[in-house]
Amino acid sequence: MKLKSYFLLVVLVCIFFVTKGQNIKSLEAVSKQDANPENQAIIYGSFVQRLGFSSGGFAQDIRIMNVETKEIFSFRVKPIFKSAKENAFCFYIKPGSYKILNYWWTESKWYGGKMFTEYIFKGIESSKVADKLKKGEIQVNNLEQYSFRVTDSSVHYLGTWHFDKELVSFSNNKEQLDITIQTEYQKINWVQAKPEIPE
Template identity: 50%
Template structure:
């Protein structure tokens, strides 16, 4: 009886742990703020910062006219922010992004995207962690022991006040995401459009 009771306690603790992970992974979508797009004739707002980069999406043409977003969390204030990485009605595989953000420490929470289906559409909210395929059933892997809670490490970056930050090329075309430094190529493509900021002074600030 004592052995069975101990087993029940262990099982309850395990289920509680899984429940907490579920809350952590999916509850942030309830309240989030949309980041302001940095326009080509703007300058860095006082007390804030700019980040930019390019995003390679999962689907390409089969994304249809649906937008795709990334959600970030400020790990200090716990505020959640969202920004668009693939505009609506645009099917190009790679898109640039430029946004205004408050200084702080940030982590990538989710990749939110929609796939066009013959019957309409299918929505996906993928939690993003280092070295973990976001297309897999994360909860099933946790329950089976294939991954541990300690393996759930998010990509993060720090933004300082009045700064210009290059966040790299975001490779989200597969479940295992990665980030590369293609600053020179990107700057050459967009410098004529963003003449009010000096892209050559931007800090290379890839999520890690």
């Protein structure tokens, strides 16, 4: 029975992505042996997830869009098999302007997991967007997405992403993260990284 449930879950996930019709590219993780980037950029920060231990072994992702090229990218903010409430992230990215699209996460259930895709907008809880639009309390034109900009051959600190609540927020804790991240990635100059907190 568990195998059947798992197979059904896999099929549903595949159908979801195919019907979306979007080519989502995964950002490449920075290796612990890598040095400061040339002709590309690095983004890093810390992510506070919605769930703690109840997230099970499921991964969680953020999807962003390059404003100029309209390409959609995904990057992992909670690794598989980790239940820590807060995790650091560090990825290569093309230079450009980006908007945060959504937060993709799975809640552990007895039958496997329940997936959620939350579209992120400024000043509004993700679960209330559809209802407020339906009631006419907000208009599509008034919805604003968080954005950030990345320049070539540079390292950008994107802040601490507080996604533990539906009304998300971002804070600057660069000094604290730099202390821990430099022990793992010793060849990158974190001190000179440019803060670029989404706004």
